[in-house]
Amino acid sequence: MRVLITGGAGFIGSYLSEAYIERGDEVWVIDDLSTGSLDNVQSLLHHARFHFVNDTVLNREALLELTGTCDVIVHLAAAVGVRLIIEDPLKSIHTNVVGTELVLELANKFRKKTFIASTSEVYGRNSKVPLHEDDLRIYGSTVLARWSYAATKAMDEFLALAYFRTKRLPVVIARLFNTVGPRQTGRYGMVVPRFVSQALRNDPITVYGDGTQTRTFTYVGDVVRGIMALVDEPRATGEIFNIGGEEEITINELAARVKAVAASSSPIEHIPYSEAYQEGFEDMERRVPDIGKIKRLVGYRNTYDLDAILAKVVEYERTR
Numbered sequence: 058m059r060v061l062i063t064g065g066a067g068f069i070g071s072y073l074s075e076a077y078i079e080r081g082d083e084v085w086v087i088d089d090l091s092t093g094s095l096d097n098v099q100s101l102l103h104h105a106r107f108h109f110v111n112d113t114v115l116n117r118e119a120l121l122e123l124t125g126t127c128d129v130i131v132h133l134a135a136a137v138g139v140r141l142i143i144e145d146p147l148k149s150i151h152t153n154v155v156g157t158e159l160v161l162e163l164a165n166k167f168r169k170k171t172f173i174a175s176t177s178e179v180y181g182r183n184s185k186v187p188l189h190e191d192d193l194r195i196y197g198s199t200v201l202a203r204w205s206y207a208a209t210k211a212m213d214e215f216l217a218l219a220y221f222r223t224k225r226l227p228v229v230i231a232r233l234f235n236t237v238g239p240r241q242t243g244r245y246g247m248v249v250p251r252f253v254s255q256a257l258r259n260d261p262i263t264v265y266g267d268g269t270q271t272r273t274f275t276y277v278g279d280v281v282r283g284i285m286a287l288v289d290e291p292r293a294t295g296e297i298f299n300i301g302g303e304e305e306i307t308i309n310e311l312a313a314r315v316k317a318v319a320a321s322s323s324p325i326e327h328i329p330y331s332e333a334y335q336e337g338f339e340d341m342e343r344r345v346p347d348i349g350k351i352k353r354l355v356g357y358r359n360t361y362d363l364d365a366i367l368a369k370v371v372e373y374e375r376t377r
């Protein structure tokens with residue numbers, strides 16, 4: 058199979074590229090290296106079945122040629138990370154809305170099956186446990202830039218479903234919950250790489266808010282298997298799936314676990330959201346996915362628990 062991965066030099070994209078190459082597929086990556094990096098795909102660059110194009114998904118010409126070449130498209134390219142969204146909302150909105158619209162328009166032109174990566178952010182402040190694919194989206198004011206991410210990703214989903222319903226374009230959508238593993242950078246706010254590097258330097262571990270907010274973390278390798286299974290499964294077409302972990306943990310507990318796994322002497326510090334992000338910042342209190350739908354359809358399962366993931370991230374950050 059010939060696979061086009063947009064954002065294929067990013068954290069998740071690079072693992073996905075490796076997995077398709079290992080399976081014997083041919084991979085084209087388009088990535089503008091804004092948050093991705095060549096280091097992520099270093100081991101693939103000289104592989105005969107791997108092709109890298111350094112460009113943005115906003116470049117119609119580049120995307121047109123690649124879309125025509127490939128059998129399926131996995132669209133991961135997006136502005137990611139709460140910090141990035143708050144710091145550069147305009148660029149984030151543009152990439153996430155216009156980029157996805159272009160991907161879908163060209164996918165439709167060539168009638169190529171398209172996977173759209175969405176996010177648990179789409180549920181917004183809905184703290185129901187667990188979150189089911191049909192649950193409500195609850196957002197704060199447009200004055201707060203953070204909600205633009207949820208809104209743009211929701212628009213991507215609407216667009217993809219509209220292409221499916223009106224043009225019969227085969228699309229499949231997955232909402233990824235906090236995905237973690239080696240190679241993820243803490244530069245755009247992601248908590249696990251930030252805590253791990255703070256712990257390894259014995260610097261304060263910075264817990265935002267009171268630390269009682271919870272998340273479920275998923276190993277990137279599991280997410281990648283989930284994406285590939287959904288792309289391969291014809292019955293997934295036109296559907297939305299949660300992909301995420303099953304172990305709910307508070308950020309306070311995460312800080313303690315990271316500290317223990319890294320054998321660190323870091324103090325744990327609490328920082329108000331207004332200092333960490335912006336005045337009036339609103340966080341999700343709990344975020345736990347119902348993954349019954351993807352389990353039933355493609356037999357998805359998580360193979361790494363949190364301690365195993367943290368051990369891998371600690372080992373990676375230590376050798377960097």
Ligand code: UDP
Nearest residue numbers: 139246247248249251263264265270308340
């Ligand atoms: N967080 C934190 N300290 C950090 C970075 C993040 O306490 O240095 C918190 C953040 O406020 C959120 C959780 O960790 O409650 C997960 O943040 P992340 O940005 O990784 O993902 P999110 O779930 O917000 O998309």
